[in-house]
Amino acid sequence: MRYPLWRLGVFIVAAIWPLFWLYQAWASALGPDPGKVLVDRLGLGTLIFLLITLSMTPLQKLTGWAGWIAVRRQLGLWCFAYVVLHLSAYAVFILGLDWSQLGVELRKRPYIIVGSLGFLGLLALAVTSNRYSQRRLGSRWKKLHRLVYLILGLGLLHMLWIVRADLKEWAIYASIGALLLLLRVPPVTRRIPRLLVKKPSSATKA
C-alpha cells in the first residue's frame, strides 16, 4: 500500500470529529439541546466529506500528486460513515426511536425524502466501493459512481430546505459544489492540467 502515513493521517483526522463532539455532548459543552447539534454537525460533516472527496480528482490533476487519489475511496467511505451517524442521531435524538413517526416524515416532508434518496445513493456507492464490485461491474462501475454528482445535488437541496432565514452558509457550500462539478466538464478539465504541467515542460525547453 502506498502512502501509509498519509492514509493513516486522513483516517485519524476524519475519525476524531465525531468522538470529539460526543465528548463535548458528554461534558455539556453543546448547550441545552445537544442531540439537535449533533444531528446538524454530522449532516454538515457528510456534505463536507462529499465535497472533499470530489476535490481529490481535480487536486490530483492540478498537482500531479497521486496521494490525492490514494485517499479518495477512504474519504468517500467517511462520507458514508458520517451519513450513517447523522441518520442514527436523527432517529434517536429527533424521532426518539418512534418508527411510526418516521413513516409519516418519509411521506410528508420533502426534505426528508430528498435526504433519504441521497442516503440510498451513498449506500449504493459504499457497498460497491470494493475491488470485487469494480471487477464485477466493469465499465458500469464508473457509470454507477457518477451517481455522486446527483447525490451532491440532493444533499444541497436537503440543506437548502432546512435553511430558515439566512442563505449565506448554504451559498458557500453550493458554490464550492458547483465549482467542483464545473471542473469536471470536459472542456474545463482539459484546461486544468495545462495550467501546471505546462510550466515545468516549458521550463525544460528554455
Add this chain to the structure above:
Amino acid sequence: MLIKVPKSSDCKESDVTPESLYISRRSLLGGVIAGLAASALPRWASAEDAGRYPDVEPGKAPPWFAQKLPETKWQAVNVKDEAITPFKDATHYNNFYEFGADKGDPAANAGALKTEPWSVVVDGEVGKPGRYALEDFMKPYQLEERIYRLRCVEAWSMVIPWIGFPISELLKQVEPTSKAKYIRFETLQDPKSMPGQRSGFALIDWPYVEGLRLDEAMHPLAIMAVGMYGRELPNQNGAPLRLVVPWKYGFKSIKSIVRISLVEQQPKTTWQSIAANEYGFYANVNPTVDHPRWTQARERRLPSGLFSPNVRETQMFNGYADEVASLYTGLDLRKNY
C-alpha cells in the same frame, strides 16, 4: 372588557416523565436555596431579586428598572409541576436573527446592542401618539412576574420567569380609536449593532414585524416584558422591551421593540412574508397542525440531555387553552394556523 384569569393557568397534565421529575427536584432544591438566600437578605437588597433563581448573571439594570423591581408582584402567574429552565440555557440558546442564525449567536453578538437611551414610537389609530423615552413609557406600569411556558415553532420549549405588564394596561394608556383592529410591533433596525441585518443573504426583510388581533392583545396573559429571572432582560432575550404571548409560537413574541402601532388592517408579519405556507398570522401552538417540515405534536423541553431526552407532548395553546380558546371560537385553526 375584562377577562378573568383563573388561577389554574397552570398545566394540568400531571403525567410527568421521570426525567422532568428529576429536574424539578433540582429546581426545588434551587428554590429552597434561593429562598434561604432571600430571607437572609434585607428587603431592599436588589441582589435578592437576582438571587431568586440559581446562577443568574447579574446585569446592569437601568435606574427606572431598579426603581420598579422591588414593587414587583412575584409569581403572579406560575406553572405547576414544571421546572424553570436554567438561566444559562434561556440566555444562550436563542433565536434572534438580527444577531445571527445560530442559537449561540445572539449571546455572542448582542453585547453591541445599545439599550440606553431607548425610545418607543406609538402611532396609528391611537388617541395619544408620540415618541416616548423608555423610562417615561414605563412609568404607569406595575411589574409582575409571569412564569410561562415558551414553545418555539422549531419544536423545543422552555419555562421562563418573565417580568412585565399586561398589554391591556398599555392600551389603556394609548387610547386606541374605534378604527383600531390590530396591534403591530416593530424591532429595532440597526445594521451597525446587528450583524444579521448586514448579511446580504438574509431572507428577512428588516425590520422584524409582528402583530396581534386587538382582542388577543387585550388578553390578560399577553404581556410586554422588560425582565426575566428577577433582573432586566439580557440583550439576547430582546432587551429592553419585548412581547410575550405564551399560547403562541415563540416567533410571535417580538424582541427589542421600537414601534407600536394600532392599525385597521391585519399587519403583514415577517415570517408570513418569508413563507406564508409555514408561518401564519395566528401561530397558535397547536399539536394537531404540523409545520410543513416537521411535526408539532411533540416538543423537546430544554435542557434535553443526550441520553436522557426530555421529549413531551405539545399541549393545545401551549397548555393555556382554558384561558384563550374562547378567542378563537368559530375560527378554523387548520386554515388560520
